[in-house]
Ligand code: HEC
């Protein structure tokens with residue numbers, strides 16, 4: 001029987017940690033109902049189950065930090081000035097990191113320490129959190145022993161208690177994308193942006209702050225307040241896989257994409273085209289080892305002979321095929 005169903009039955013449906021349509025069905029019965037049912041199995045930790053002790057207090061604060069990051073540690077933060085923009089973690093890791101297909105953080109506590117290609121070394125989870133503070137938030141790292149870092153780690157540990165060991169649950173990773181034969185087109189992407197994105201993010205991509213200026217109602221996509229070029233969101237495949245499940249905000253429901261793969265790639269190409277849009281810092285020089293560099297990172301040297309412009313905009317399939325033949329890692 002599916003492990004999730006076992007947990008569900010043990011706990012009873014009313015306190016089930018999972019939104020599990022068809023709770024109590026055997027794995028065989030679930031299969032008979034079809035993939036639509038299996039697709040509706042998502043792990044959503046119930047925050048009313050956060051313990052009422054000191055650890056729970058940190059977990060609650062950690063969750064608030066993900067939801068209202070800039071209020072606490074933004075440019076005018078009440079607990080210190082670490083971020084240089086007013087984005088919140090939840091703008092990308094939606095629902096404080098538990099939304100499926102949205103850079104889901106349920107398994108992060110299990111996943112670290114881990115080799116990271118960007119730095120070319122093993123990072124702890126705290127260092128990984130600081131990476132997002134330094135790149136998407138364009139900021140300076142939180143001290144590892146600060147209450148804020150301890151709270152974020154406590155929250156990540158608590159949500160992790162709901163994740164099956166080894167990950168692999170629905171929405172743990174962002175949605176897959178089929179690569180078209182041609183390169184992604186910033187020109188077509190601009191049309192997608194104007195039609196489907198500008199109404200919220202603004203024609204100039206600068207988003208919209210909330211009334212007291214402590215965070216964004218609609219976060220910025222480029223310009224001085226947006227993520228840095230060194231952020232993974234600046235990579236076109238990485239962004240497109242996230243956009244597919246999550247944008248336009250008002251047109252998607254969890255697990256049901258609105259954009260086609262082509263539109264997602266094109267609009268990601270438009271947003272991330274450095275010839276069209278400025279971002280906070282000069283490009284950071286990451287990924288010291290060309291072999292483990294993701295294929296959609298555009299700055300050489302590369303372990304293959306494809307030009308920088310193809311690494312950035314595609315077509316990606318020839319790069320993937322070549323690297324597979326040469327037994328080089330294919331990461332994106
Ligand atoms: C109805 C308003 C709305 C529309 C339309 C919309 N977005 Fe968003 N977008 C949001 C909101 C709200 C968030 C923050 C989500 C959160 O905090 O949970 C967001 C977040 C994002 C982010 C991640 C955070 C950042 O600023 O880097 C990207 C990238 C993004 N949107 C791109 C797009 C693209 C591309 C489109 C069009 C295809 C689009 N959005 C359409 C409201 C919208």
Ligand code: HEC
Pocket residue numbers: 066069087088089090091092093103105107108109111128129132133136137152227231232233238
């Ligand atoms: C502009 C978008 C954006 C913002 C804002 C952002 N992140 Fe990230 N974060 C990413 C992307 C992209 C990744 C890489 C995910 C991947 O490779 O699949 C990532 C990865 C991570 C990871 C590693 C996940 C894992 O299991 O490997 C952690 C932890 C993390 N972010 C925490 C945070 C925290 C905490 C904040 C707020 C302080 C934050 N992030 C803000 C985009 C963002």
